[in-house]
Amino acid sequence: MPKILFTLLVLFCVLLSCQLKNKENVSSSEKFSKDHKTEYYFKNIQAIDHWNLRYHKRYDVFSLEDQVNQIKANMDVAAELGFNSYLLFQKNAFQELLTWGGKHEPDTELQNAVQEVIAYGKQKGLDVFLHSNQFAWPKDVGVGFEDSDNAWKVYEEAVKELIKTFPDVAGYEVTGDETEGQLDTKKGLLKFHNLTARVLKSDGKERTALMRTWQRCGFLGLPEKELGVGDEPNLKYSIKNTSGDFNIIHPFDSAFIKPGVDGKRLLIEFDAWREYETHNIFPVYLGDYWAPRFRKIADLNINSIGVRFNWNSGRFHIVDKNRPWANWINIYTFHRFVQNPYANPDDILMDFCKEYFPEDSNAAFNMYKNTFDFVEAVYYRNGEKYLHHGGLERPRGKPVEMEQVKHAYNKMKLLIDKIPDSNQYKKDLQKYGLVISYLGRIAAGDKSVVQDWKSLDRESFDELAVSNAEKW
Numbered sequence: 001m002p003k004i005l006f007t008l009l010v011l012f013c014v015l016l017s018c019q020l021k022n023k024e025n026v027s028s029s030e031k032f033s034k035d036h037k038t039e040y041y042f043k044n045i046q047a048i049d050h051w052n053l054r055y056h057k058r059y060d061v062f063s064l065e066d067q068v069n070q071i072k073a074n075m076d077v078a079a080e081l082g083f084n085s086y087l088l089f090q091k092n093a094f095q096e097l098l099t100w101g102g103k104h105e106p107d108t109e110l111q112n113a114v115q116e117v118i119a120y121g122k123q124k125g126l127d128v129f130l131h132s133n134q135f136a137w138p139k140d141v142g143v144g145f146e147d148s149d150n151a152w153k154v155y156e157e158a159v160k161e162l163i164k165t166f167p168d169v170a171g172y173e174v175t176g177d178e179t180e181g182q183l184d185t186k187k188g189l190l191k192f193h194n195l196t197a198r199v200l201k202s203d204g205k206e207r208t209a210l211m212r213t214w215q216r217c218g219f220l221g222l223p224e225k226e227l228g229v230g231d232e233p234n235l236k237y238s239i240k241n242t243s244g245d246f247n248i249i250h251p252f253d254s255a256f257i258k259p260g261v262d263g264k265r266l267l268i269e270f271d272a273w274r275e276y277e278t279h280n281i282f283p284v285y286l287g288d289y290w291a292p293r294f295r296k297i298a299d300l301n302i303n304s305i306g307v308r309f310n311w312n313s314g315r316f317h318i319v320d321k322n323r324p325w326a327n328w329i330n331i332y333t334f335h336r337f338v339q340n341p342y343a344n345p346d347d348i349l350m351d352f353c354k355e356y357f358p359e360d361s362n363a364a365f366n367m368y369k370n371t372f373d374f375v376e377a378v379y380y381r382n383g384e385k386y387l388h389h390g391g392l393e394r395p396r397g398k399p400v401e402m403e404q405v406k407h408a409y410n411k412m413k414l415l416i417d418k419i420p421d422s423n424q425y426k427k428d429l430q431k432y433g434l435v436i437s438y439l440g441r442i443a444a445g446d447k448s449v450v451q452d453w454k455s456l457d458r459e460s461f462d463e464l465a466v467s468n469a470e471k472w
Helices: 003-025 027-040 064-080 090-097 106-121 149-165 187-201 285-298 326-340 345-355 360-378 402-417 424-445 447-456 458-463 466-471
Strands: 046-051 085-088 127-133 171-175 208-212 235-240 267-272 304-308
Touching: 046 064, 046 267, 064 085, 064 106, 085 106, 090 106, 090 127, 106 127, 127 208, 149 187, 171 187, 187 208, 187 235, 285 326, 285 345, 285 360, 304 326, 326 345, 345 360, 360 402, 360 424, 402 424, 424 447, 424 466, 447 458, 447 466, 458 466
Parallel strands: 046 085, 046 304, 085 127, 127 171, 171 208, 208 235, 235 267, 267 304
Antiparallel strands: none
16 A cells, blocks of 8 residues: 555544544534434524613613613624513503504503514514403493404404504414403304404414413313414413412422424423522523423423513613623523433533633532422422512412521522622622512511611612502
């Protein structure tokens, strides 16, 4: 063999050996993305905005311009993370966007704001969805919310006006339950769903109808046998991953997300900001809690998934660049699970800690691991919630015991204190860990910390409605 050929052969063997060795060292998540991306990667990833442009004329703290800017900031992040849709969970603000057959004067400023964010979303590659409750319109329309010919006509014409006014809207979600309950029969709700889906595409454009109904409407039948059967092809059902509300104590909704269900008909929702715990004031890391849920969802070939960026508040914005130490960890984790629903949550958390706590990622890892237990101890007594919607506005039942709060906080504080002083986020974690402990102490009857909290951080004081405790 000529010397040059021998040399090339040796070089080829060395390169092949290195390539095989490198392949062996590829992380499990990288192997997954290469080998299983087509089979398991979620195709439809939605950011859910439960605050901005939701309440008509509620601009006392955040102006209309502020809310539009928050939407754009959310969209920037969602697009960067590979999301492809954005839902404005509008509720009663939606009613002010239409004329309702010439009977109502729409809010042109709100219309322009919606047009602006739809266009911005389109520019970012995001399909924008609007939302309302079922059979909800202004009083001047003069038609009751009921199963009547007049009500059906008002609704159908409104959806036609919707797509004419906002031709670039990609879809429309309607909450069929958790509302006034005008349609509480199987026939009525399925008619409602499918009429919405048909009218949305009546101008020749493909749009998706999302129906947030199935979870609570048991009379609709067994999901594994009836969900989606006979429905319009552009109709999907959006439900929470939890059995009930987004409380961390609630189990996976295995009654509806189960073998046999048509995965193409479902969009499964998650809450990163935490409506029922912390309001993004202090982190509650959900990687361990979410991991088995993502695996089950992927096993069922469900390919649409969404995550809430907020809930009824513009405070403590989850994409705030000054607060990545808070529940941004849940958006980070969600994004990684979207890429690989079978990923090890410890790997995800450690990667996060290495990025934001490079001085001692192990100390940060241990701290985040404990946040779930800390928050659960403050918010729940024997599996029962007391702090409804995360604050002191409408407490119910029995509060947790004082010793439980103090013990949980002392453990949390020790873990935070182990983070090196050089880390820029340590002081914030110490401050807001104390805030959450104050919440638990006040709920347990200790009003001595009310003024301390108000002086320490008025924004979280107002967010969690602590002023209500002063009236008790």
